[in-house]
Amino acid sequence: MMKRTLLIAAALLGLSAPAYAAGETPVPPQLKWSFQGPFGKFDRAQLQRGFKVYREVCASCHGLSYVSFRNLSQPGGPEFSEAQVRALAAEYKIQDGPNEAGDMFERPGRAADRFPSPFPNENAAAAANGGKAPPDLSLMPKARTYERGFPWFIIDVFRQYSENGADYVTALLNGYEEAPQGFTVPEGGHYNHYYPGHVIAMPKPLSDGQVEYPKNEAGQPQAPETVDQYARDVTAFLTWTAEPHLEARKRLGFQAMLFLLVLSVLLYFTKKKIWARVGGEVEGHATPPMTHNP
Amino acid sequence: MSQHATTYVPKSAFGKWFESRLPIASLVHSSFIAFPVPRNLTYFWTFGAILVFMLVAQIVTGVFLAMYYTPNAAMAFQSVEHIMRDVNYGWLLRYLHANGASMFFVAVYIHIFRNFYYGSYKAPREVLYILGVIIFLLMMATAFMGYVLPWGQMSFWGATVITNLFSAIPVVGETIVSFLWGGYSVGNPTLNRFFSLHFLLPFMIFGVVILHVWALHVPGQNNPTGIPIKSGKDAVPFTPYATIKDIFAVVVFMLFFGYWVFYMPNYLGHADNYIPANPAVTPSHIVPEWYFLPFYAILRAIPDKLGGVIAMFSAIAVWFLMPWLDTSKVRSTAYRPLYKQFFWVFVAVCVLLGWLGSKPAEGWYVVVSQIATAYYFIHFLVILPVLGFVERPLPLPNSILESVMGVQKGGAGMPAGANAEPQSKG
Numbered sequence: 001m002m003k004r005t006l007l008i009a010a011a012l013l014g015l016s017a018p019a020y021a022a023g024e025t026p027v028p029p030q031l032k033w034s035f036q037g038p039f040g041k042f043d044r045a046q047l048q049r050g051f052k053v054y055r056e057v058c059a060s061c062h063g064l065s066y067v068s069f070r071n072l073s074q075p076g077g078p079e080f081s082e083a084q085v086r087a088l089a090a091e092y093k094i095q096d097g098p099n100e101a102g103d104m105f106e107r108p109g110r111a112a113d114r115f116p117s118p119f120p121n122e123n124a125a126a127a128a129n130g131g132k133a134p135p136d137l138s139l140m141p142k143a144r145t146y147e148r149g150f151p152w153f154i155i156d157v158f159r160q161y162s163e164n165g166a167d168y169v170t171a172l173l174n175g176y177e178e179a180p181q182g183f184t185v186p187e188g189g190h191y192n193h194y195y196p197g198h199v200i201a202m203p204k205p206l207s208d209g210q211v212e213y214p215k216n217e218a219g220q221p222q223a224p225e226t227v228d229q230y231a232r233d234v235t236a237f238l239t240w241t242a243e244p245h246l247e248a249r250k251r252l253g254f255q256a257m258l259f260l261l262v263l264s265v266l267l268y269f270t271k272k273k274i275w276a277r278v279g280g281e282v283e284g285h286a287t288p289p290m291t292h293n294p
Numbered sequence: 295m296s297q298h299a300t301t302y303v304p305k306s307a308f309g310k311w312f313e314s315r316l317p318i319a320s321l322v323h324s325s326f327i328a329f330p331v332p333r334n335l336t337y338f339w340t341f342g343a344i345l346v347f348m349l350v351a352q353i354v355t356g357v358f359l360a361m362y363y364t365p366n367a368a369m370a371f372q373s374v375e376h377i378m379r380d381v382n383y384g385w386l387l388r389y390l391h392a393n394g395a396s397m398f399f400v401a402v403y404i405h406i407f408r409n410f411y412y413g414s415y416k417a418p419r420e421v422l423y424i425l426g427v428i429i430f431l432l433m434m435a436t437a438f439m440g441y442v443l444p445w446g447q448m449s450f451w452g453a454t455v456i457t458n459l460f461s462a463i464p465v466v467g468e469t470i471v472s473f474l475w476g477g478y479s480v481g482n483p484t485l486n487r488f489f490s491l492h493f494l495l496p497f498m499i500f501g502v503v504i505l506h507v508w509a510l511h512v513p514g515q516n517n518p519t520g521i522p523i524k525s526g527k528d529a530v531p532f533t534p535y536a537t538i539k540d541i542f543a544v545v546v547f548m549l550f551f552g553y554w555v556f557y558m559p560n561y562l563g564h565a566d567n568y569i570p571a572n573p574a575v576t577p578s579h580i581v582p583e584w585y586f587l588p589f590y591a592i593l594r595a596i597p598d599k600l601g602g603v604i605a606m607f608s609a610i611a612v613w614f615l616m617p618w619l620d621t622s623k624v625r626s627t628a629y630r631p632l633y634k635q636f637f638w639v640f641v642a643v644c645v646l647l648g649w650l651g652s653k654p655a656e657g658w659y660v661v662v663s664q665i666a667t668a669y670y671f672i673h674f675l676v677i678l679p680v681l682g683f684v685e686r687p688l689p690l691p692n693s694i695l696e697s698v699m700g701v702q703k704g705g706a707g708m709p710a711g712a713n714a715e716p717q718s719k720g
Contacts (some may be wrong), residue, residue, distance in 0.1 A: 038557055066375045110347060134568075138375075142560060143568035150649070160557050165565060196578070242568075245378075245385045252386070253556025260549045267542040274534050 020218035025196045028171030031232065035239060036163050038254065041247050047078035047160060049223060050237025053211050053230050058137060060127065060204075063117035063255055066138035067241050069256050070111040076242050076247035083110050094114055130188045132201050141235065142242040165242075166195065173231035176204040206230045297469035301328060322371035325511055331536045334698050338412075339407040339515065340543030346427040347544045348398040349503065354667040355391040363443065365489035367482040368444035370717030389559040395437050396562045399585035402430060402706045410616075411637060413625030413643035414516040417457050420617040422509035427613045429502050434586070436495040441489040441583055451580045453480045453488070459593070462600040479573065519697045520625025521690055579654060587651030588644050594669065595663035596656040605667065612674045619674055621682025633681050642675045 024043065034043040050076040051072070062273040069089040072080045080088070089109035094116060097104035109116070124209035125133035135143075148156060156162075175194035179185050189199040206227045215259070223229050240246070302323035304310045313319055362381050377384035406426070409415055417425035442453045457474045461467040476483025509551075511693035514523060523529050554562065562584060567579045582590050592609050596602035596717045612619075627634050647666050691697040 036409055048432045065377065066372075071379070127673060139568045143565050145565040157561065162558050162561055249389075249556055249559070250383060251554065256556065257549065257552050260545055260552060264542065264545045264549060267538070267545055271542045274538050278535070 007208045025146070025198075026193060028167040028194055030161070030167055032113070033163050033236065033239075035134065035236070037160060037221070037248060038250060042076070042236065044079050044240060045222060046233050046236045047240055048080065048239075049213055050233035050235070051078055053206075053234040054137070054237055056211050057205055057230075058292055059118060061118055061134040062140050063119075063123075063136045064115040064241060065117055066114070067244075068112060068114050069109060071241075071244060073111070074244070075245060083112070091112060096200060098240075128155050129266060130201060134202065138189070141169055141239045144168050164241075167240050169238065170231045170235045172200075173234070174196075174228055175258070247273055313674065325507075325532075326537075327531065329426070329511065329533050330514065330523060330526075330533040332515055332523055332528060333530045334517050334533075334538070334694050335515065335520055335539075337543055338404065338408040339517075340540050341401050341408065342510075344401045344538035344544055344547045345398070345405060346503065347498060347547070348394060348479050349402055349496065351590040352391060352394050353500070355387050355394060355495070358387050359391055360493060361562075363489075365486050365594045367445060367571070368445060368487050370676040374444045386555070389555045393551065393554045393559060393562060395440060396554070396583070396585065397496075397547070398433065398549075399437070402433065402548070403585070406430065407641065410640075411627045412516055412518060412624075413520050413620070416620060417617065418513040418623050419509075419516065421518065422506060422513070423617060424614060425502055425506040425509055427610070429499055429506060430497045431610065432495055432502065435501065436492060437583065437585065439492040439495070441567075442485065442488045443492060444567060445485060445571045446564075447527045447571055447575070447577050448564045448580070450571035450573065451577055452582055453484060455580055456689060457484070457583075459599075459603045459606075464600070492627055492654050517694060518626060518628060519694055520629070521694060524693050527694075553554065554569060581652055584648065584652075587649070588647035589651070591647040591651035591663050592649075592667045595660065595667040609670060612671065616674065616678070619678045621679050622685065622687070623682070624687040624690065625638060629690055630685060631688060632680075632685040636673065636677050638683065639672075643669050644671070668686060 001116070034041060034046065069085050072078050073085045089111050092115075093106045094109045094112070095104055096107050096111050099105055117125075119128060119133070122133045126292075136196070141163075142165055146168050146181045172192060175192045177191060177254040179191035179198075181192065183198070185191050185199055189201060189215055190196055190203050192200045208227055211225065212229060212272050213223055213225055216222050223233065226277035243249075302320040304313045304319065306599055311317065329520065359377065362373065362377045374388065377388050379385075381387070382586070402539045409423065409426070438452075438456060456475055457471055457480065460470045460474065463470060472478060474487075475481065476487060477593075549616045566582065589606050589609055593602045593606040622630060622633065624630055627637055643666050647663070647670065650663045650666065655663070
């Protein structure tokens with residue numbers, strides 16, 4: 001629906017029409033996120049599921065190098081317990097050192113450690129992945145977007161649409177399909193509906209039932225174990241890793257805006273009262289500036 | 295700043311002792327308390343105060359950010375992420391500073407176009423105006439270098455594109471560029487010197503702002519009628535009238551600022567700048583920040599590199615000549631029916647250039663950019679000079695008071711006869 005409206009708007013204005021006519025990247029669907037809007041908050045259970053998807057699927061190739069284990073228990077995130085985080089960190093081997101003998105050594109991870117990257121360096125990552133290193137995921141939803149075009153980029157400001165990156169990442173994870181007829185996918189590439197140019201090096205990462213979700217009392221998974229749900233959950237998790245203080249920002253924002261709003265109303269009436277005097281007697285006695293006739 | 299007689303009389307013995315040694319109290323009193331302000335100023339005249347607020351806000355947030363930021367090509371990106379994640383309220387400081395740059399430009403563009411509309415650049419305010427253009431140029435340099443500091447993809451490639459412009463200068467161009475880079479490409483030395491200059495320039499801006507305010511206090515403020523203060527009835531004292539109005543306007547502007555910081559903090563930036571700088575990968579579409587887009591469109595409209603650079607710099611250089619290019623004796627566009635139309639066409643052309651600057655330089659975008667660029671210069675070099683001769687301005691009111699009250703019928707303002715003693719400032 002959104003796509004069609006956009007196409008019509010583009011065609012009417014004759015603006016971005018050439019870009020779409022050339023068979024360019026389609027627009028990702030806009031999804032509903034718990035963290036959007038002025039009072040948005042992360043869904044803790046979703047972040048925990050998303051972390052599980054990251055850990056069991058993405059982490060084999062993609063780093064999360066700006067995130068520490070301790071972040072997982074901080075307020076405004078997945079909010080695992082500190083004991084859970086300590087146990088989780090201990091499962092990782094962290095290289096440390098040099099020790100007194102001058103040797104590097106491996107030790108179990110601590111909560112203060114950052115997530116170790118799956119490859120020792122970028123060249124190793126590229127060599128193991130057909131020449132292109134898989135990007136770090138810490139900032140992914142903030143580092144990706146899609147073109148909005150006129151007039152949407154103005155409307156977005158008023159409806160506070162800033163989930164472009166999250167919508168794109170989810171669409172990309174859902175976007176693996178058969179290449180259309182006549183489209184040749186080069187070797188080592190994979191066809192993706194939403195990737196710019198459609199040829200992506202990453203093979204389809206998710207499939208239905210791949211990650212087991214926690215069960216509810218009825219013994220059912222708390223969310224469907226489908227590619228679409230995995231994509232949404234891992235995107236929500238990565239939105240948190242990209243913006244760990246999102247909840248604090250929106251909370252403080254509401255307080256600050258409310259304060260400023262009240263203050264501005266009070267100042268407005270103060271100003272009005274003071275200026276009402278201009279109709280009557282004005283205090284003050286200054287010399288006017290030197291005058292120039294126009 | 296002022297040697298003229300002031301009405302300020304220190305009350306205390308210490309005040310008298312201090313005043314005879316450093317008359318700063320009377321200076322502040324005459325400049326910001328008793329200073330006469332035209333009584334008909336609109337909210338467009340509050341942007342000076344808003345800009346002072348923005349400059350101070352940028353310096354304060356910037357100084358704190360500099361305590362945590364590391365100007366090293368290998369660590370800059372990571373140190374910004376450290377600020378965003380681990381420093382207490384670091385995210386707030388950085389979002390205030392990054393969005394503050396945009397807010398600074400929003401305010402300065404309103405301030406500049408208010409000046410264009412009401413002819414504030416005309417005699418006797420030419421020096422005041424030229425100092426303003428110098429501040430704008432310093433702001434552009436500061437903002438550009440600030441955007442390089444996070445060392446993301448757009449930082450790196452923006453720096454590469456803009457510094458490369460200097461290579462278009464004949465003979466010495468290449469030397470200048472390697473001097474700017476501190477090497478043979480944008481790299482660690484470039485980042486280091488940009489950080490140093492990004493810290494220095496705001497204080498230079500502050501210095502020129504003092505001159506700008508000083509130059510304002512000599513002729514006094516322009517006003518929507520463009521006619522000068524003729525009697526005390528035309529003016530009100532700066533405090534409390536302008537003070538309370540400025541404070542109210544600053545708080546309303548803070549609401550606007552806060553909306554971006556708290557709800558759309560990354561909207562005005564580029565997603566590519568959350569990818570660490572990589573000299574081996576060029577982004578598909580290198581775009582400067584929104585406030586540079588009209589000038590970027592002018593740069594790319596000219597097919598020749600040197601020509602484009604000259605056109606871009608001329609687009610601002612022509613502002614310096616405005617007081618002499620505009621031949622009309624009437625300041626305010628409110629009384630210039632023809633110029634009013636051309637003014638709004640000019641505003642539309644500037645917005646159009648901004649939009650074109652965000653588009654790739656291909657196809658019909660280039661043609662429209664060229665037409666808009668040509669119009670931009672025609673506005674200054676042809677329309678402004680010619681209009682002064684052919685336009686019949688509307689009759690001007692006899693005084694500011696008359697324009698406010700409809701007819702001259704007294705009413706209060708500054709005490710009558712207050713203009714008996716002309717001011718001799720400076």
